[in-house]
Amino acid sequence: MASIKDVAKMAGVSVATVSRVLNNKGYVGQDTREKVESSILELNYKPNEVARSLFKKQSNTIGLIVPDIMNPFFPELARAVEDTAIKLGYNVILCNSDANREKEQAYLDVLQQKYVNGIIVSSNTLTADQIIEINIPVVSIDREISKGLPTIVVENKKGAIAATRFLKSKGCKRIAHIRGTDGIVNAEERCEGYKEVVDQELWFGESYIVNGNYEMQSSIKATLELLSQHPEIDGIFAANDIMAIGAMKAAHQLGKKVPDELSIIGFDGISLSAATIPELTTIVQPIYELGEKATTLLVNLMEQKSVEKTYFKFDVELIERNST
Structure with a gap:
């Protein structure tokens, strides 16, 4: 060479x-x-790009930190970030944090040592002070870290309200909610949206809400317990598609037919939601557009271009399929 x-x-x-x-x-x-x-x-x-980055204190590289690469939402998001970054002349380093505070901080340290130009992060543990200390542009995606920091999110509460109302419109009388991980902003917002629709119902109680921790296996277990405790439930709103798919599997294990005996709706609109049997009704996030906007915003900040707006909240859309 x-x-x-x-x-x-x-x-x-x-x-x-x-x-x-x-x-x-x-x-x-x-x-x-x-x-x-x-x-x-x-x-x-x-x-030698390593030597050049050491000399220039830049690497033409963006860091992307996501909490769970096993959740199909994040690989789809990563694809959008990578596609957009390459078009704009940047590479991407993907980091899976497992939503672990220590692991996230370790990745932040490594990315700074690699002289990345900026970072896109989906985190519920990072603080505004940590972001300021990094001293390079950072964009938060999927969940808000702090007011004033560049952020890309969706209408979580609005989508949850639409999902729960849709189940009611389909004739569901007892609607449960499989919520996301405690403390994650979008999980709280989706739970609030569900509650806003059902909390005046005479049947409603906190036992109709279970934690699926944004994971399939956790959702299967939670749904089995939920339906055993409340066999009258005829509708479930899950806070993401992976948990909705877990709920469908649990229903199958209990011999409940979807949607004849139990209607299920998810949230995210991942590609897998159209491949399940039955196909999953879901609240669709514009995943690709989220990644595209986050990357474009980050690059503009890195290149010190004029940026009029740093907070974006995208709308969501209900797509009806066969699970309801």
Whole structure:
């Protein structure tokens, strides 16, 4: 593999001159530049990006920290971030934090050591003070970290209200909720939306709400317990699609037919929701647009372009399929 010294030797110039050509900094005569560029092509020289990032204190790289790569929502989001970043001239480093505070901080430290230009993060543990300490642009996605920080979210409460009202419109008389992880802003908002629709019902009680922790296995277990305690339940709003799919599996284990005996609606609109049997009715987030907007906003901040707005709340859409 050719080195920068090999390029300099072939072109008959100094290593410093080659470096100026590569980084497009400092004066280099046109004849000399053409010699260097010709030597680079002939030798198929590839600059050492690690060395360049150390020199420039930048790497043309974006960090993306997500809490659970096993949840299909986040790989779909990551795809949008990667597609957009590449179009804008940046690479992406993907980090899976498992929603663990120590792991998130460790990734923040590593990403800074790699001289990433900015970070997109989905976190319920990071604070505004931690973000400020990073001293590079950060955009929060899917959940709000703090007021005033660049943020991309959706109408969580509005979507939850629509989901619960839809179940009522389909004739459901006892509607339960499988909520997301305690303390996560979007889980709280979706639970609030559900409660707003049902909390005046005579039958409603807190036992109609169970925690599925945004995971399929947790949702299966929670749904089995829920339906055993309340066999009268005929509708379930799950706070994400993965938990809704878990609820369908639990219903199948109990011999309950979906949607004849139990209607189920999810939230997210992941691709998998259209592949289940029956296909899942869901509140669809514009996942690709979320990732695209977050990346575009981050790059504008990194490149110190004029940014008029740093908080975006996208609308959601109810897609009816066969689970209701």
